[in-house]
Amino acid sequence: MATKDRRERVLEAIVRDYVTNREPIGSKTLVERYQLGVSPATVRNDMAALEEEGLIAQPHTSAGRIPTDAGYRHFVDSIDKLKPLSAGERRAIEKLLDGAVDLDDVLSRAARLLSQITRQVAVVQYPSLERVTLRHLELVPSGPNLVVLILITSAGRVEQRVLHLPEPVEGQVVEDLSRELNAIVVDHQLQQAAQLIVDQAAKLQHPQASISSAVAEAIGSASLADTEERLALAGTANLSRHAVDFAHSITPVLDALEEQVVMLRLLAAMDAGVAVSIGMENEHRDLAEAAVVASTYDVRGRAVARVGVLGPTRMDYPGNMVAVRAVAKYLSDILSDQ
Numbered sequence: 001m002a003t004k005d006r007r008e009r010v011l012e013a014i015v016r017d018y019v020t021n022r023e024p025i026g027s028k029t030l031v032e033r034y035q036l037g038v039s040p041a042t043v044r045n046d047m048a049a050l051e052e053e054g055l056i057a058q059p060h061t062s063a064g065r066i067p068t069d070a071g072y073r074h075f076v077d078s079i080d081k082l083k084p085l086s087a088g089e090r091r092a093i094e095k096l097l098d099g100a101v102d103l104d105d106v107l108s109r110a111a112r113l114l115s116q117i118t119r120q121v122a123v124v125q126y127p128s129l130e131r132v133t134l135r136h137l138e139l140v141p142s143g144p145n146l147v148v149l150i151l152i153t154s155a156g157r158v159e160q161r162v163l164h165l166p167e168p169v170e171g172q173v174v175e176d177l178s179r180e181l182n183a184i185v186v187d188h189q190l191q192q193a194a195q196l197i198v199d200q201a202a203k204l205q206h207p208q209a210s211i212s213s214a215v216a217e218a219i220g221s222a223s224l225a226d227t228e229e230r231l232a233l234a235g236t237a238n239l240s241r242h243a244v245d246f247a248h249s250i251t252p253v254l255d256a257l258e259e260q261v262v263m264l265r266l267l268a269a270m271d272a273g274v275a276v277s278i279g280m281e282n283e284h285r286d287l288a289e290a291a292v293v294a295s296t297y298d299v300r301g302r303a304v305a306r307v308g309v310l311g312p313t314r315m316d317y318p319g320n321m322v323a324v325r326a327v328a329k330y331l332s333d334i335l336s337d338q
Contacts (some may be wrong), residue, residue, distance in 0.1 A: 003046075008078065011045045015067045015075045019314055022245070024064025069279035072291070072313055076276050082322045089117065089323075093330050103127075106334060107232040110307060110327055113234025114294055114313060117323045120311035123263055123294075124232040127155035127304035127335075129223050134185050134193050137176035139215070144168035151217050155299045155324065155335045161218040169207050177208050181215060190223035223293075229252040231260050238311070244314035245289070252286035259308070262286070267306040272296050274325050278311050289313060293320045295328040299335045307331060 013034040014018035017025045027043040030036060036043060045216035048067055050056045058064070066231070075266055085093075096113050098105040107124045132153040140148040144313055151159040184200060185193035194216045237256060239250045246253065256262040262284050274295045280288055285306035287310075292307025307328050309320050 025061040111234035117278035120309040131304040141171040194220040256286040297328040297331040
């Protein structure tokens with residue numbers, strides 16, 4: 001075996017052993033436990049080289065080594081194939097998510113399930129209104145001068161806006177306009193839908209024209225404001241089980257989770273597909289001892305948000321990557337089939 005390949009195996013063994021046992025490991029134990037096929041002296045030389053590269057470190061005066069953030073990153077980047085979930089885990093995901101009744105329920109269940117599978121904190125981002133398309137638009141008369149605008153997105157998210165009209169309008173006029181506008185905006189993103197309604201308003205007579213303009217303005221403002229830019233969280237109690245993995249305290253991590261904008265920015269900065277952010281790679285200093293594994297999920301082929309887990313850097317990266325990828329896929333399937 002080439003020296004480079006052997007050192008890759010040594011690093012992988014150190015990572016996997018430390019994740020499992022949380023103890024520094026020495027060369028003799030590595031050889032015995034992982035059947036590396038070389039002498040402890042050879043492994044010591046490999047460990048010295050890995051330490052010089054900054055991939056492992058000696059936490060105290062013992063002969064054992066542990067992975068650094070760079071070591072975890074090297075290990076993650078070297079994973080070329082992820083094992084699928086077991087049949088039992090897949091059935092559990094299907095059973096739990098298939099019973100959801102609406103978007104809030106779907107995301108809440110997904111977060112709880114992911115935290116149970118990984119024993120980490122699970123975070124599920126609500127679909128952004130900028131990325132989804134409209135599935136249905138309805139105008140509901142609610143008095144002589146009031147109309148309720150109801151928007152249902154392709155992800156199942158429901159938005160409502162109250163429109164105040166300058167003068168009374170008959171209910172039948174509103175209902176007819178509702179059907180007309182719905183027909184032209186379905187399957188378009190919100191900003192596109194708003195512009196289509198503006199174009200349509202130019203062709204209509206009063207009062208349909210003024211109502212249409214109000215609808216377009218409401219849709220445009222909803223897309224820009226996006227008041228639902230938030231996360232579904234589950235499993236924060238799991239952090240207490242990993243408290244020993246944080247040198248100082250888990251409080252800063254809990255604070256970052258509570259301040260959802262921190263997590264939203266971190267998720268937004270991560271690559272599409274399954275991505276990992278480790279330790280100091282996280283821009284926010286409160287997450288310098290944490291790792292995040294996340295994946296995008298989509299609705300009808302369009303990526304709309306992310307789902308992931310947060311925990312200490314000493315985590316089962318391959319297992320968490322598999323779980324996050326699987327839950328993202330089920331989320332995509334369920335939301336696309338609604």
